[in-house]
Amino acid sequence: MAEKNKYERGGHKFPGYNKPISTPKKNKKFAVLAKQGDDVKLVRFGDPNMSIKKGQPARKKSYCARSGGIKGTNNKLSANYWSRKKWDC
Numbered sequence: 479m480a481e482k483n484k485y486e487r488g489g490h491k492f493p494g495y496n497k498p499i500s501t502p503k504k505n506k507k508f509a510v511l512a513k514q515g516d517d518v519k520l521v522r523f524g525d526p527n528m529s530i531k532k533g534q535p536a537r538k539k540s541y542c543a544r545s546g547g548i549k550g551t552n553n554k555l556s557a558n559y560w561s562r563k564k565w566d567c
Contacts, residue, residue, distance in 0.1 A: 485511055487511050487520045488509070488520045490509055490511075490520075492509075492510075492511040494511075495511055495512070495513035495518070496510060496511075496512055496513060496554060497510065497511075498510040498560060498564070501522065504522060504526075505522075505526065506522035506523055506524055506525075506526065507523070507524030507525060507526045508522070508523055508524045508560070508564070509521065509522045509523075510523075510560050512554045512555050512560070513554070514553065514554040514555055517555060519555045521555065521556070521557050521560055522557065523557035523558075523560050523561045524561060524564070530564060530565065532564075532565045532566060538565060538566070538567075541565055541567070542562070542565060542567035545558060545561065545562055545565075545567065546562075546567070
């Protein structure tokens with residue numbers, strides 16, 4: 479832990495737990511230092527070659543319906559949880 483309220487994991491500096499950041503040099507678009515209870519995990523999610531089109535209601539509805547059946551919708555340590563949160567599902 480470098481500074482007060484700054485956490486470092488996997489070569490990234492995070493402003494705190496459960497706060498996603500963008501990852502320009504990795505194979506995923508975002509990373510988050512997720513904490514649930516006493517468990518802490520670095521979670522990467524998002525395709526860097528695609529843009530989030532949550533402003534288009536039809537696409538948002540389709541994504542939310544598609545990802546709702548995937549395991550981990552309520553688990554902060556899963557990539558699906560954070561992806562759905564970005565889409566405001």
